[in-house]
Amino acid sequence: xxxxxxxxxxxxxxxxxxxxxxxxxxxxxxxxxxxDESSLALxxxxxxxxxxxxxxxxxxxxxxxxxxxxxAMVAQVSDEYLHAMFEAMTELEAICARLSAQRMTTAxxxxxxxxxxxxxxxxxxxxxxxxxxxxxDFHNRLYEGAHNAHILELVAQTxxxxxxxRRAQFRIPGRLxxxxxxxxxxxxxxxxxxxxxxxxxxxxHVGIVSDASSEFVHGAREGSxxxx
Amino acid sequence: xxxxxxxxxxxxxxxxxxxxxxxxxxxxxxxxxxxDESSLALxxxxxxxxxxxxxxxxxxxxxxxxxxxxxAMVAQVSDEYLHAMFEAMTELEAICARLSAQRMTTAxxxxxxxxxxxxxxxxxxxxxxxxxxxxxDFHNRLYEGAHNAHILELVAQTxxxxxxxRRAQFRIPGRLxxxxxxxxxxxxxxxxxxxxxxxxxxxxHVGIVSDASSEFVHGAREGSxxxx
DNA sequence: CGTCAGGGAATTGCATGCAATCGCTGTGCC
DNA sequence: GGCACAGCGATTGCATGCAATTCCCTGACG
Numbered sequence: 001x002x003x004x005x006x007x008x009x010x011x012x013x014x015x016x017x018x019x020x021x022x023x024x025x026x027x028x029x030x031x032x033x034x035x036d037e038s039s040l041a042l043x044x045x046x047x048x049x050x051x052x053x054x055x056x057x058x059x060x061x062x063x064x065x066x067x068x069x070x071x072a073m074v075a076q077v078s079d080e081y082l083h084a085m086f087e088a089m090t091e092l093e094a095i096c097a098r099l100s101a102q103r104m105t106t107a108x109x110x111x112x113x114x115x116x117x118x119x120x121x122x123x124x125x126x127x128x129x130x131x132x133x134x135x136x137d138f139h140n141r142l143y144e145g146a147h148n149a150h151i152l153e154l155v156a157q158t159x160x161x162x163x164x165x166r167r168a169q170f171r172i173p174g175r176l177x178x179x180x181x182x183x184x185x186x187x188x189x190x191x192x193x194x195x196x197x198x199x200x201x202x203x204x205h206v207g208i209v210s211d212a213s214s215e216f217v218h219g220a221r222e223g224s225x226x227x228x
Numbered sequence: 229x230x231x232x233x234x235x236x237x238x239x240x241x242x243x244x245x246x247x248x249x250x251x252x253x254x255x256x257x258x259x260x261x262x263x264d265e266s267s268l269a270l271x272x273x274x275x276x277x278x279x280x281x282x283x284x285x286x287x288x289x290x291x292x293x294x295x296x297x298x299x300a301m302v303a304q305v306s307d308e309y310l311h312a313m314f315e316a317m318t319e320l321e322a323i324c325a326r327l328s329a330q331r332m333t334t335a336x337x338x339x340x341x342x343x344x345x346x347x348x349x350x351x352x353x354x355x356x357x358x359x360x361x362x363x364x365d366f367h368n369r370l371y372e373g374a375h376n377a378h379i380l381e382l383v384a385q386t387x388x389x390x391x392x393x394r395r396a397q398f399r400i401p402g403r404l405x406x407x408x409x410x411x412x413x414x415x416x417x418x419x420x421x422x423x424x425x426x427x428x429x430x431x432x433h434v435g436i437v438s439d440a441s442s443e444f445v446h447g448a449r450e451g452s453x454x455x456x
Numbered sequence: 457c458g459t460c461a462g463g464g465a466a467t468t469g470c471a472t473g474c475a476a477t478c479g480c481t482g483t484g485c486c
Numbered sequence: 487g488g489c490a491c492a493g494c495g496a497t498t499g500c501a502t503g504c505a506a507t508t509c510c511c512t513g514a515c516g
Contacts, residue, residue: 011296012500013284036467047501049277052469053284060288062381068239069468069507084378091323091379150312151319153290154382240470264497275471280499297477297498 025163097202100145253391325430328373
């Protein structure tokens with residue numbers, strides 16, 4: 001393992017959290033991998049103290065599991081818990097869509113539609129990378145449109161924990177067009193201020209994403225069963 | 229400030245987290261109060277290292293705010309954010325009620341009804357303390373009946389952060405009977421497996437609790453306005 | 457041959473010490 | 487009289503060292 005330069009923007013601990021979280025979300029560190037303090041300290045050229053604090057934070061985020069006197073490991077997410085997170089995400093998306101339909105300002109609605117319409121081009125081009133960026137932007141707008149800071153936090157948390165299981169969503173053929181059409185249904189309902197329709201559309205949308213990701217996960221795991 | 233004996237069941241850090249969190253939730257430590265590491269270390273007769281780790285955890289829980297090189301203070305919750313938390317709680321309760329109606333096992337349904345029916349006596353007696361315990365039990369059963377571990381976590385988090393603002397709910401005259409009747413509507417719907425009715429009943433119930441607590445908070449603050 | 461007890465290495469948990477940063481106060485200048 | 491800057495005290499941030507716990511390996515006994 002090569003020694004890494006730590007980008008110290010802010011405190012050392014924050015930088016460590018970002019670095020390790022990134023390694024986990026990007027699957028460079030796989031679930032179950034042990035994280036011993038000395039190695040991490042050596043690797044990032046810091047002492048064990050900030051490493052420990054970073055591990056505490058990562059544990060609070062749910063990205064790692066820490067047991068007293070037993071060290072830390074990348075969180076093992078059971079199939080059951082993974083399903084629970086996707087289900088929770090579906091519910092949160094539905095709530096945000098409903099509240100967005102009720103509460104978005106005129107400016108927010110206008111921008112949502114603009115971003116969404118602009119993305120139609122990406123579908124035709126089949127630009128997966130760019131569409132993925134738009135997809136994140138689109139959902140963030142729905143989360144923020146709900147005008148509820150706490151729900152925004154719950155969403156952010158759940159999303160970050162789902163991070164390791166979200167890749168390759170748009171690799172499935174035809175997924176881009178389907179996603180855009182589902183977004184379109186949400187946008188239409190939100191613009192009309194139709195809360196019930198927005199909620200229903202959001203629920204249908206995320207449900208499909210969940211299924212796709214879930215299948216991917218099962219494939220990648222090659223049938224192994226894990227527990228929390 | 230008197231030195232406290234720390235009940236070390238588990239690790240020192242966990243005990244510290246529990247002790248400090250309890251002080252915050254029980255309002256012995258008021259929002260905005262500074263938490264300097266040396267004082268806490270002295271007070272609980274430990275070194276600054278475990279205190280720091282405890283503060284990191286409390287910060288992750290949202291109970292305190294920590295700024296680099298500036299120390300920690302008990303979280304200042306703005307009225308807006310407080311409202312957001314109550315609204316989020318309403319949504320979570322609604323989800324749990326709906327899922328409980330769909331998913332509770334026969335045993336869970338039976339126990340829910342038994343606990344609920346037994347509490348009728350407490351209403352007649354006006355036993356606020358005991359009713360409060362039943363209330364927590366009742367809601368926990370709904371949260372667990374949803375059979376979704378992640379949503380359970382989101383609920384636990386939100387509840388703990390709402391802790392400081394939840395006291396004295398049942399001091400309002402007639403609140404016990406009203407609460408029980410609202411519970412009754414939820415129980416009836418859940419037992420029937422009527423998801424929509426359960427969700428609606430839960431939404432109505434928590435909404436009222438929120439209002440009651442919110443009023444209490446405003447009174448206690450004597451009109452002072454805070455920010456996150 | 458399997459099981460259990462004991463000892464040692466490795467790792468975590470906590471204490472302590474030093475360096476760095478922040479905020480406050482006092483002084484000088486405009 | 488007010489504002490800016492420098493120095494100082496206090497507090498946080500990080501490094502290091504020691505104590506405590508766990509885990510694993512070895513060996514003896516059933």
